[in-house]
Amino acid sequence: MIAENLRRVKEQIAEACVRAGRTPESVRLIAVSKTKPASDVLTAFEAGHRVFGENYVQELLVKFADERLQNLPIEWHFVGHLQTNKVRYLAERIAMIHGVDKFSLAEEISKRAKKYNRSVPILLEVNISSEATKHGLKPDALFAEAEKIFSLPRLEVKGLMTIASPDRDKVRDEFKEMRALFERLKTIAPNPNQISELSMGMSGDFDIAIEEGATLLRIGTAIFGERKN
Numbered sequence: 001m002i003a004e005n006l007r008r009v010k011e012q013i014a015e016a017c018v019r020a021g022r023t024p025e026s027v028r029l030i031a032v033s034k035t036k037p038a039s040d041v042l043t044a045f046e047a048g049h050r051v052f053g054e055n056y057v058q059e060l061l062v063k064f065a066d067e068r069l070q071n072l073p074i075e076w077h078f079v080g081h082l083q084t085n086k087v088r089y090l091a092e093r094i095a096m097i098h099g100v101d102k103f104s105l106a107e108e109i110s111k112r113a114k115k116y117n118r119s120v121p122i123l124l125e126v127n128i129s130s131e132a133t134k135h136g137l138k139p140d141a142l143f144a145e146a147e148k149i150f151s152l153p154r155l156e157v158k159g160l161m162t163i164a165s166p167d168r169d170k171v172r173d174e175f176k177e178m179r180a181l182f183e184r185l186k187t188i189a190p191n192p193n194q195i196s197e198l199s200m201g202m203s204g205d206f207d208i209a210i211e212e213g214a215t216l217l218r219i220g221t222a223i224f225g226e227r228k229n
């Protein structure tokens with residue numbers, strides 16, 4: 001089931017790339033395994049997938065420690081809202097932190113990265129739909145915050161991340177606006193080549209995200225099935 005879903009999703013991504021005139025290599029799939037057991041991650045791994053995303057620190061730590069997954073070459077992304085006091089649990093192993101939405105959080109990641117003598121790739125989260133319940137920087141606050149975050153050592157600001165509104169009619173405009181913010185971010189970045197990732201598109205809207213320039217898709221339900229909450 002998971003292997004079949006993964007195959008179908010990858011096929012849909014490839015088709016959307018063709019429609020958008022993009023190469024399949026320009027889009028990477030993060031399989032979001034939150035709330036799903038380590039055995040599901042293992043199944044997807046055995047089907048050839050290597051890049052996974054989680055959005056709860058506690059759950060990610062359980063998966064880090066799972067003996068079936070421990071020594072596998074899995075690239076783990078943290079895609080959720082990260083509390084500053086939890087950064088220390090992720091700093092050593094995480095491949096990318098998607099949801100950075102304030103300077104103090106970036107500062108803590110920078111500090112912890114130093115401890116592990118590495119630099120940590122991050123994305124700045126934008127609240128593009130301006131829903132009060134969502135995390136992320138308002139578009140008009142993004143660039144001032146980004147300027148400050150660029151100055152921190154051992155952080156690689158790679159680009160932007162967003163969660164679009166659930167209303168599919170609004171999604172395309174939101175993704176277009178994200179693309180514009182992404183292009184503008186390049187113009188203020190100390191190293192524009194480093195701004196290469198636009199993380200947007202989930203199970204319900206990844207086709208639109210690809211058309212609007214996403215480079216990282218975060219897909220859970222379409223691969224692992226519905227989550228029970």
Ligand SMILES: *Cc1c(COP(=O)(O)O)cnc(C)c1O
Pocket residue numbers: 032034055079080163202203204218219220221222
């Ligand atoms: C859960 C989650 C996803 C995946 O959502 P699906 O609709 O299940 O594909 C993507 N991004 C974030 C931040 C999430 O929390």
